[in-house]
Amino acid sequence: MSVDDLPLFAWRPKVKVLAFPPARRARLVRITAVRLLTEEDGEAQAEAMKTVGRDLSAAGLSDAEAWPYLWDLHKAIQAEIGRLAGWDKPHRGRR
Numbered sequence: 001m002s003v004d005d006l007p008l009f010a011w012r013p014k015v016k017v018l019a020f021p022p023a024r025r026a027r028l029v030r031i032t033a034v035r036l037l038t039e040e041d042g043e044a045q046a047e048a049m050k051t052v053g054r055d056l057s058a059a060g061l062s063d064a065e066a067w068p069y070l071w072d073l074h075k076a077i078q079a080e081i082g083r084l085a086g087w088d089k090p091h092r093g094r095r
Contacts, residue, residue: 029077
């Protein structure tokens with residue numbers, strides 16, 4: 001009897017918590033936001049999403065389980081674009 005024959009040793013727990021959520025990857029978020037602001041094509045965000053999607057599937061998440069993490073990453077990138085472009089500053093009218 002080998003270790004592979006024993007169901008207890010073949011069992012793998014489902015992933016519940018990621019050690020480092022994608023939306024908290026500040027470097028990835030900043031680089032993607034800068035690329036989106038400076039480059040003509042919109043491939044930067046698609047590349048970031050593919051990279052993170054591969055990481056999440058390697059961690060054992062299904063597409064349905066990975067979707068909220070990818071959505072949070074999208075929102076973080078959009079917020080960073082707003083911060084870099086100055087959209088987060090309050091508008092001051094003339095006095």
